[in-house]
Amino acid sequence: MDSFSVKKNKILKEANKITRLCDAEVSIILLTSDNFYLYTSPTSSMKKIIDQYQSTVGVDLWSSHYAKMQDELGRLKDENSALKREIMQRRGEEVDGMDIKELSNLEEEMLYAAKIIQTRKNLVMHCRIDTYRKKVRNLEDIQRHIRLNLEEEFERRHGRVMDRDGHDSAAAFAGLIHATDPVPVQQLAHLRIDEGEGSCVTTEAMEVEDSD
Known part of the structure; x- marks a missing residue:
């Protein structure tokens, strides 16, 4: 010790x-x-x-310390009042006592803030549009992939290929829908639709290659 x-x-x-x-x-x-x-x-x-x-x-022993605390409290109150006044002025309130220079500075600050907000809004809108476009492309790819599988199945079972423009008879097409097995999930595993409305897409979706 x-x-x-x-x-x-x-x-x-x-x-x-x-x-x-x-x-x-x-x-x-x-x-x-x-x-x-x-x-x-x-x-x-x-x-x-x-x-x-x-x-x-x-x-x-506490008088000097108490005096310092009171001074600090007064400073914080003044700072809080100034911040409240600034917030109210940015909302168009408490502007009667402002001179032309103060009003001009406030106007410039508000215009600058509005520009930043507008830029951010445009970015969010573009990201959302890109997301929806990607979803549409993925749905089109899924539809095309399913159609190719149906055509191949139709050809395998009936010995001919369904017309590309969909001009086969409705009965034949309906019979195909009921006769064919569901498209295996594994064939569509590589197709993905992004979830989450408004998510920002920064890369293009990979195009699904057509089946030979």
């Missing part, structure tokens, strides 16, 4: 002994470069002892 710990324990032990044997109120503060230690009589508190000391000696 180092010498500081030995001396600290000895001091605290003596303080506790004085408290018990002499019916005294003791308060000790030990400060080091990286720590501090407090001792106060079990029947008292640090604040009570300090208040009693101020009353006995006739000094006020």
